[in-house]
Amino acid sequence: MDHPRGHTEPGAEADGELESLVARVPIFSGLDHGQIREIAARVQPRIVPRNEQLYGAGDVNPYLRIIHTGTVKVYRITESGHEQVLRVLGAGDFLGEKALISPSVSDHFAVTLTEAEICSLEHAAIRDYLLRYPSVALTMLETLSARLGSTEEQVSAIAGEDAASRVATYLVGLAEELKRNSVALPITKKDVASFLGLTPETLSRRLAGFEDNGWIHQQGNRRIDILDLEALRLV
Amino acid sequence: MDHPRGHTEPGAEADGELESLVARVPIFSGLDHGQIREIAARVQPRIVPRNEQLYGAGDVNPYLRIIHTGTVKVYRITESGHEQVLRVLGAGDFLGEKALISPSVSDHFAVTLTEAEICSLEHAAIRDYLLRYPSVALTMLETLSARLGSTEEQVSAIAGEDAASRVATYLVGLAEELKRNSVALPITKKDVASFLGLTPETLSRRLAGFEDNGWIHQQGNRRIDILDLEALRLV
DNA sequence: GCATCGCCTTGACGCAGGTCAAGTCGTGGA
């Protein structure tokens, strides 16, 4: 089972494809081919339809999930009923790490926004890999640390910046990430508003204001052309 | 250097004390005595006076720091000048993990709130331990994951709850953590306000309101007696 | 022990953004 094979070609066999899938996952980069094979053997890949809830508050969620294609929205609902979008995950990202060690009850929801290809790994298995292949743990640490950093930014933006500034910063970030001036929102405007700690009405008004200023141009509900990036940076 | 010693007694020699210090750090729990000794040899303990800045935005901060005694405030200052308190760390907590792998420039500030005993470990050393002792990485993952969870709570509270509710939840949390009805604020009210995404004026007004309702009693600037925990829970 | 600085409190006021409502439009599912 765990003897290393000389060639690194994925080959044409059925799980060769699965192995190359695993090899492209950031947290497994740095593992050699034999280790990739071992993990691929324990992975359960699945095509998940759009709008399917992966887990919800109250669930005991025993899987670490890795997204190969598609996007997933992670949000939380407060005691008072407020829905807060926390982040949007895409190809290469993982979720479900919270209960990795102490399998606690989740207060998160995760829903697919598009059809998605997702691999599930049981927590016991992941824990085993983390102990045997420390580089996997190191990469996860780096990812979690980055995630903490952006959630901290979310806190200080919501607490300290006004609505226009938050919306502008979000658009600039999107444009920089995509390296394009015409961006497609990864989520609905309603969800963008929630992510930014705003109501949909306020987001709509600010975007309309930007459009009046000639800084952006909106097409349909999702596409925004950015006409003046510098003006947005200065908001 | 790395031969295991049979006895687990800290002994009376100078660095025996240092070893027992290291052994009490949560992320090093689970290591055996020989491993603890190895780490103790690389550790630089220091007594840091009150109000000393451990690192600031723009610093390249090459140390993971572990707090043995005392408390440390971590905050960030946004582009527009808003100061946001992110968390308060105490005995057993670590900080400086952000640049653990890619030594990026920090946008955080960390200041001691009391005199503190703090150990510094170079990132290269910690990285080495993480690769050799995966249980350390696992504990760090667990801690970071918990930290992410509470920062997410901070986001949804600031975005979704009104001022009174945030203040009440904060007091209830403090009382539960200390398991007492008379709590001492770990930070100034000004900092509590920042942590909760409020101005000091609003915090002061809400606390005065709670006192008018007979739910709390304030003594001096730091001590608050909680007279009606249930009422606070229902705010 | 005392002085001083900065924290805390209280008041008055204004406004950013939330709420409610109604109408339009886009989009995804059949």
Place this chain on the structure above:
DNA sequence: TCCACGACTTGACCTGCGTCAAGGCGATGC
């Protein structure tokens, strides 16, 4: 291709919280 639901927009209103200001008090450092 079409339909229907939900997302989005726009307007009017209003309130909670921030801002500015001034005074009292407490805690820190000498």
